[in-house]
Amino acid sequence: MKLWVRSVLAVILPFMIAACDQNGNFIQEAGLEKLSRGVSTEADVRNAMGQPDTVWEAESGERSLEYPKGPSGARTWIFYIGKDGKLSDYKQVLTEENFARIKVGMNKEEVRRMLGRPRTVVQFTRKNEEVWDWRYTQADASQAFFNVHMDITSGLVTGTSVSQVYGH
Numbered sequence: 092m093k094l095w096v097r098s099v100l101a102v103i104l105p106f107m108i109a110a111c112d113q114n115g116n117f118i119q120e121a122g123l124e125k126l127s128r129g130v131s132t133e134a135d136v137r138n139a140m141g142q143p144d145t146v147w148e149a150e151s152g153e154r155s156l157e158y159p160k161g162p163s164g165a166r167t168w169i170f171y172i173g174k175d176g177k178l179s180d181y182k183q184v185l186t187e188e189n190f191a192r193i194k195v196g197m198n199k200e201e202v203r204r205m206l207g208r209p210r211t212v213v214q215f216t217r218k219n220e221e222v223w224d225w226r227y228t229q230a231d232a233s234q235a236f237f238n239v240h241m242d243i244t245s246g247l248v249t250g251t252s253v254s255q256v257y258g259h
Contacts, residue, residue, distance in 0.1 A: 120160070120168060123181075131178040136170050143170075144208055157207045158240065165228045167207035185227040190237050190251065197248045202239055207231075210236070219243045 122139035125131075136156060137143070137213035151173040159167040166183050173179040184206055193202060202223070203209075209223035221243050224236040234256035240249050 101162075120166065120183075126170075126178060126181070128178055128180060133178070135173045136178055136181075140168070143230075155204070158210045159204045165234060167225070169207065176236055185225050185237070187230065190227075193239055193248060193251055195248050195250060197200070199241065199246045202219070202248060206237075206239075209239075214243060220249070224254075235259050238240070 094247075106207065122141075125139040126135060131139075133154065133156070140156075140158055144159050145157040147155040147157070149155075154172040156170040156172065158170070165185060167185050168181060169184050170181040171179045189205060192205060206225055210226055212221060212223050214221045219242060221241045223239045223241070227235060227236050227237055236254045237255060238254060240251065240253045241247060242249050
């Protein structure tokens with residue numbers, strides 16, 4: 092093998108390996124490679140991911156830890172901790188599949204728990220409308236904003252929309 096090829100490999104190989112987990116899968120977020128469902132504890136999640144933005148507590152004793160990667164980031168991770176204190180699951184929630192679960196009539200807390208903290212909240216008082224948005228990456232790798240429209244008076248979802256990100 093030529094010397095220059097060896098030199099290039101010596102430089103880039105550690106980065107390629109570092110970007111993969113134990114099974115050789117690409118790591119979507121730094122810290123995820125340190126976590127295992129059913130094994131890692133809440134303390135392990137906090138050590139790997141840092142301080143969560145929000146912690147949601149269920150009456151059942153389960154907890155959800157929210158990690159938005161914004162305000163211009165296009166990912167929000169939610170880690171689910173079971174009653175036993177172990178990581179039961181985690182997922183990136185700013186996806187078109189998850190957006191499709193937002194329905195007319197849902198309340199603000201339901202939306203917040205599903206999508207995490209919005210990037211912006213804007214009120215249009217003349218329309219009695221509040222719009223929350225989240226930046227995300229579409230299937231074609233372009234950036235867009237998912238918008239949830241709510242009635243200011245009732246706090247209930249009236250609809251959703253998508254707007255394109257321009258200038259990036």
